[in-house]
Amino acid sequence: MSGASAAAIALYEQALAELQCYSGDPLATIDEALAESPDFVMAHCLRAYVFVLSTEAQAAPEVQASFDAAASLPSNARERRHLVALRQFLQGSWDGAIGALEDVLIDYPRDALAVQALHLADFFVGDARNLRDHVARVLPEWSPDDSGYHALLGMYAFGLEECGDYRRAEEAGRRAIALNPCDAWAQHAVAHVMEMQGRAQEGIDWMTGRQGFWATNSFFAVHNWWHLALFHLELEQVDRVLALYDGPLRGERSQVVLDLVDASALLWRLYLRGIDTGDRWNELAAAWEPLATDGFYAFNDAHAMMAFVADGRDRAADALLAAQQQAISSSTGNARMTWEVGYPLCSALRAFGRGDYSTCLSLLRPIRSRLNRFGGSHAQRDVFDLTLLEAARRDGHYALLRGLANERIELKPSSPLSRRYRQDAARWAAQTAGIAAI
Ligand SMILES: [Fe+2]
DSSP states (O other): OTTOOHHHHHHHHHHHHHHHHTBSOHHHHHHHHHHHOTTOHHHHHHHHHHHHTTTOGGGHHHHHHHHHHHHTSOOOHHHHHHHHHHHHHHTTOHHHHHHHHHHHHHHOTTOHHHHHHHHHHHHHTTOHHHHHHHHHHHGGGSOTTSTTHHHHHHHHHHHHHHTTOHHHHHHHHHHHHHHOTTOHHHHHHHHHHHHHTTOHHHHHHHHHHTHHHHSSSBTTHHHHHHHHHHHHHHTTOHHHHHHHIIIIITTTOOOOHHHHHHHHHHHHHHHHTTOOOTTHHHHHHHHHGGGSSSOOOHHHHHHHHHHHHHTTOHHHHHHHHHHHHHHHTSOSHHHHHIIIIIHHHHHHHHHHHTTOHHHHHHHHGGGGGGGGGGOOOHHHHHHHHHHHHHHHHHTTOHHHHHHHHHHHHHHOTTOHHHHHHHHHHHHHHHHHHHHHHO
16 A cells, blocks of 8 residues: 555554444544555545545535545555546546446455445445445455455345345345444344345344444444334334434434435335324424535435425425436436436425325336436335325325235235235225225
8 A cells, every 4th residue: 555654554454444344433543544644545545435425515525635635646556546436436427436446346356445435336326236246256355364354244245135135145244243243234234134024023123132233333323223213113113213213313413414314214204104203304304405405416315305395395395406407417427317216206205295196106106116226225215115105095096006005015914004005905996896886
């Protein structure tokens, strides 16, 4: 690694380990490394990746500053490939950055930072196959004795889960945890398996039983709390859901966009069920407003739109849609995401909020199966399936409701919500048959 003293390399390794477990403060650690060795190219790169992968427009100047610092220094071939990836990120090209990170790993499969950055980039573009296979490509080049091996297994677990290979995903996730109990991503991958299989009580036990490992000193804790809340919601324990929202999920009023996404995603599930959430939307929408009118990342836009719709903030909703229209005309990866799914989805959410369920259905149905194109996990995007179901019910489109409820029951036979939707549809079918008989 160019420009680094032994002490700075030790700090870099520490920052990387923190990133791999989503614990501590990797930015503070890497800043210490840079204080020790200001010409440390990979330390500048790590810092830039942390900001890039926050998916926040406001982070762009920090990315630029770290990139400029690294680019002005003497570097080796591997480091220069990282600079290519970061330049692509700065230009808003997810595909370009992913290709460049792939290039790093083709020649340097043991570059742990490249694996980490690539996995998150694959997540933010919703590429399930590469979430699995980019990790698989390098996994045999590592040994279980390597200090970061648990992180590879945790990432592989998540990739397998997103590809629907739940048995192997759980196995890999549990192996990762056995190697490093503090691996919050592996913890999360197993939670995803349980979420997808409707194993809600097991999910609660999995999360609460290991809470000491993932909930303390972790910058990923809010998302893991969100997963715990989803398990409680599945069991219709609404009081528990609200207690988690008011406590660890939203109690600290985080302004981190990834945390706001989880808060919106949870409240919107309650909103769809017609559950009164008091003034919680108001606080959340106010937090979103200064952050969400830049059309920077369509997945975040959708979650901001939920808050604006539910809180009746028409002006903010208009501004968001206008920003998206603006974004579509750019040449970034987000332009395509916004064009393909982000804009119609935000328009659908807006229509839902106005009670125009038929417009909501007509906007949402055609894009539902390709919502992965704007990133996130299956569990996160499920909120849009739930929106479609509820729009069908409120629109009186019971034949569609029956089909959608059937889909869910096939995947999660024990889900009370799915059964209720099917009962609604069945009641309608019985009434229709009765009318026909008369
Ligand atoms: Fe998740």
